[in-house]
Amino acid sequence: MNRIDFLSTWRNRLNLSGRTFVIAIPYLWLLLLFLLPFLIVFKLSFAETRLAIPPYTELVEYAQDGHLRIILFLRNYLFLTEDPLYWKAYLSSVKIATIATSMALLVAYPVAYGMAKAPKRYQSTLVMLVILPFWTSFLIRVYAWIGILKTEGFLNHFLLWLGVINEPLHILHTHVAVYIGMVYSYLPFMLLPLYANLEKMDVSLLEAAADLGCTPMQAFWKITVPLSMPGVIAGCLLMFIPAVGEFVIPSLLGGSETLMIGKTLWTEFFNNRDWPLASAAAVVLLLILVAPIMWFQRTQAKGAV
Amino acid sequence: MNKSFSTFNVVSLIIGYAFLYIPILLLVIYSFNESRLVTVWSGFSSKWYGELWQNEELLDAAKVTLQVGLVASTLATILGTIAGVVLTRFGNFTGRILFNGMIYAPLVMPEVIVGLSLLLMFITISVDRGYWTVTLAHTTFSMCYVAVVIQSRLSSFDRSIEEAAMDLGCPPLKTFFLITLPVIMPAVVSAWLLSFTLSLDDLVISSFATGPGATTLPMKIFSQMRLGVTPQINAVSTILIGLVATGVTISSVIRKRQEVRKL
Structure with a gap:
């Protein structure tokens, strides 16, 4: 050699x-x-x-x-199914996350649509303005809503001043406050994939539809909405998955009746010190989220966003 | 898509951005409020900021947070950049699918699960929890964000200049440091800033991973927030918002400059 x-x-x-x-x-x-x-x-x-x-x-x-x-003890898992606190917490977490995600989609769609249709030279600024609050502390953004929603808060002051209501509304420490907090905190997650998708859309398809006699409304529902589905799915998953396990929002904005598994798990671990039960609760939460997480990873891998 | 920017679009943009910004603006404005009642304006004052400097516990927490943030985001940037290179340049290797999963899963995983599992591991291997365990935890979730940022930068990278360097006999490692790294530097810097803000912001994972003596600022703020709204929290929040806004502005200026240079 x-x-x-x-x-x-x-x-x-x-x-x-x-x-x-x-x-x-x-x-x-x-x-x-x-x-x-x-x-x-x-x-x-x-x-x-x-x-x-x-x-x-x-x-x-x-x-x-x-x-x-x-020796494998299945008692923790059995306990999760027997104790109504737990399965109610799972159900209500999924329910709250689903409702908040749908609300966020309704709020985000027109905004993302507006961003995509805005003159090109403004678009990068608009995207930047969506990302900026996302960089700001999550905790602080949730906290800001306490001052707005509480009984003697800004919203009630404003509505009383307008004369829309005669008595202050009780919003803080209810489910409604949790929904608002979630929509607000996760809005960028929903907006960005939606915008990325809508921005790529081919306008000639809408022109063709108009030429063939479609009204703008029909064209929107028959062309824009179906074509934007990958963005809708990505945005919804990106928000839904972390929202199910959310801890900060239900603890600060929710009330005692707001049952969410993230909060329950935290209490079980820190206050009751039942580690095996908390572990079992975490495993079940993960099992609930496996399907959406896999779905999300597949959309990422395909580059559908 | 760019056609017929209608009134409806303008209105929805205004409402959308108002929704995003009004809460933060109110928070900042009322941190300068004279009155202890946060929602009633009674005159300009910066006294709450003065009070912050006397709050020893808060200052200690801020110090811990900054230390953790600096170390964790630097480690995360190094590890995440390597991970990003592995994802884009190393093709298929044994265990690639698992690696992909471990990079993407922490991005969407509920924080309570990540925190709980880290804590139980620290207990199992019986390490003393404190400053270092929080730093390790932050490094781990931040590096995944870094990896994703670097991966997306590298996938739009013109590989021919790397190949040219290697064809001329430059070893891969040297090519990375002389060619690749300088080009992707703006992405690395913004990835560092992203991990720093993530670390600055984290409450849940820190609460699980910490031990006595290592209370971070979000933990301190959170325990005060549960008691209600106080002007002091508004003041701390305003400072944090200011810091983040400055960081983001700097990184976007760097990026803009880079783009101008490219043209």
Whole structure:
């Protein structure tokens, strides 16, 4: 083997190991700090609560006769189905997220439509103006609504001044406040995929429809809306998935009757210290979200947005 | 799409943007309110900002938040940039699907689940929770956002200049640092800013990952918010909004300049 050949194989080998090394850095990081924690939650959800440190039992133990024993407690999962607090929290989380997502779609569609139709030179500014509040702290944006919605808040002052109402409305600490908070906080998630989709739309299709005698309204429903479905789906999923597990909005704007699983899970963990039950609740929440998450990843992979 | 920008479009844009901005504007304006009653205007005053400087707990929390934010966003930018390169330049490798999943899942995963699972892992391997565990947690979710930003930048990148460099004998690593990185630098900077604001903003994951002595600003603010609206929170919020607005403006100026240079 001459020297050059030797050098080039050596370099190839180095490149190959260098390549593995580069992949390994982020890969290992995510395995250790994203996937492993989930496996631990999954494992813990089958453990039993006990009064000790740590406050749960081990699943795998060596019995006295030297056999390996694996004990899976399904009690946590059974408890989730039996305790009305939990399944009601799941149902109401999905319901609240669905209603808020539909409301956000209704609010966002005309705005995204307006953005897409605006003169080209303003469009990047308009997009920037949508993103800007999204960069502002989520917590602060939710907090801003407390001052608006509370009984002696801005909205009531304004409506009383207008003479629309005679008595202040009680909105804060109700479901309505949670819907408003969610629509507001997640609006950019809905607006951006919708705009990205509408902006690409081919105007000649609308012209063709008009030439063939369609009214603008008919053309909108028969052409614009169906063609914008990928944007609608992406926006709805992007909002629905995090909204189901939302914690901040129901805790700050919701009332005691606003049951959401994110809040319940938090209480179970921090106040009742029932780790296995909280783990089981998290696993079930994840199971509810698996389908929408997979759907979302597929739309991302296809580049449908 | 660009035709017949109608009155209806203008009105819906005005309503939409008013909805986005009025709450923030009210919050900022009323942070300068004299009265303790946040919603009743009684004259201009900056006294709430003065009071902030005497609030030791809040200042400590702000310090922790800044430290975590700086370290976490820098780590996240490095890791996320590598991940973005792996996603766009390394083709298929064993475990690619899992890697994709681990990059995209944290973006939509409910924070309570991410926080809970990290905490349980920290307990299982019995590390002391505090500053470093929060930093690790923030790095992990931020790097996924960075990876997505870098990935989208790299996929619109003219690969021929990279190939030219390598054809002329430049090793891949050197090509990355001499050719690729300088070109995608604006994206890297805005990814850093994004992770910094994400870290600055995070409440739920921090609350799970933290331990005694490492209270972040959002945790402090949240515990005060639950007690109601106070002008002090308005003042802190206004400062944070100002910081973020400055950061975003800087990054968009950098990007604009880059675009001008390209032309």
